[in-house]
Amino acid sequence: xxxxNNNGKRxxxxxxxxxxxxxxxxSETLIFPADSSGTxxxxxxxxxxxxxxxxxxxxxxxSYLHDF
Numbered sequence: 001x002x003x004x005n006n007n008g009k010r011x012x013x014x015x016x017x018x019x020x021x022x023x024x025x026x027s028e029t030l031i032f033p034a035d036s037s038g039t040x041x042x043x044x045x046x047x048x049x050x051x052x053x054x055x056x057x058x059x060x061x062x063s064y065l066h067d068f
Contacts, residue, residue: 001061005038011054012038015061020046022061024054031057031065 004012004019011022012034021034031047032040047065048057057064 001058003058006054006058009054011058013058013061015065020065022048022054022057024052024057028052029054029057031061 002014004014006012009024013020013022019034019036019038021032021038021040023030023032028050029048029052030045032045033042034040049064052064
């Protein structure tokens with residue numbers, strides 16, 4: 001995983017050749033597909049979960065990304 005940017009509540013990452021937004025709303029942190037500029041391309045989450053922080057998800061990104 002390559003962290004491209006992180007403002008403390010939202011991060012853009014590159015993983016497996018794909019871009020993702022990781023978003024923390026205070027009660028859950030979710031992962032969404034994105035383009036290289038950080039625009040969400042699909043609003044169905046592909047990972048994350050409740051009671052997780054942004055740092056927790058970024059610290060072990062692959063384990064929080066759902067398999068499809």
